[in-house]
Amino acid sequence: MTDHDHDHDPRALRAEALEAILIERGLVDPAVIDSTLDYFENDLGPMLGAQVVAKAWADPAFKRRLLDDGLGAIAELGLGGPQVDHLVVVENTPDVHNVVVCTLCSCYPWGLLGLPPAWYKSLAYRSRVVREPRNVLAEMGCELPDDIEVRVWDSSAEVRYFVLPERPNGTDGLPEDVLAEHVHRDQMIGVAR
Numbered sequence: 001m002t003d004h005d006h007d008h009d010p011r012a013l014r015a016e017a018l019e020a021i022l023i024e025r026g027l028v029d030p031a032v033i034d035s036t037l038d039y040f041e042n043d044l045g046p047m048l049g050a051q052v053v054a055k056a057w058a059d060p061a062f063k064r065r066l067l068d069d070g071l072g073a074i075a076e077l078g079l080g081g082p083q084v085d086h087l088v089v090v091e092n093t094p095d096v097h098n099v100v101v102c103t104l105c106s107c108y109p110w111g112l113l114g115l116p117p118a119w120y121k122s123l124a125y126r127s128r129v130v131r132e133p134r135n136v137l138a139e140m141g142c143e144l145p146d147d148i149e150v151r152v153w154d155s156s157a158e159v160r161y162f163v164l165p166e167r168p169n170g171t172d173g174l175p176e177d178v179l180a181e182h183v184h185r186d187q188m189i190g191v192a193r
């Protein structure tokens with residue numbers, strides 16, 4: 001996954017062509033490719049982001065560093081990745097809800113969240129969430145009160161955004177690994193609260 005995986009990206013076509021040849025020649029098992037992608041998309045990525053969120057909830061000094069210098073803070077946890085040059089972490093509060101998009105293509109903090117979901121790459125999401133974020137969020141099951149400010153962050157090859165969700169009530173004193181189980185991918189993109 002690179003910065004700009006447009007559907008017509010010649011790199012994507014090359015990857016598909018290479019995959020087809022490797023499978024045809026019996027060099028790779030398509031099930032292995034699928035399970036690797038599935039692992040990346042569903043397990044590995046979002047879990048890493050959830051650990052970052054849990055640590056920020058549990059450790060106010062870490063949270064401050066995360067908001068000031070996202071990349072430096074996640075590097076403390078051994079996280080990052082070659083595609084993340086600048087990571088800007090935006091914090092949800094009772095008054096502000098943040099949501100992330102890449103209007104150009106599908107730039108995404110994949111070092112923390114894995115591969116982007118299909119809807120994130122869709123033209124409908126990319127074009128509409130900027131113009132009518134409340135409607136799009138409501139359609140995705142995230143109804144926001146009228147008095148909350150919605151901020152939409154447009155990712156790029158240079159800057160990746162990551163939402164720090166609000167800590168749920170009733171989670172005082174829980175250890176980080178249990179807190180992390182409360183964090184889901186969509187909250188870190190900002191399409192859920």
Ligand code: FE
Pocket residue numbers: 003004005102104105106107108155156157
């Ligand atoms: Fe992009």
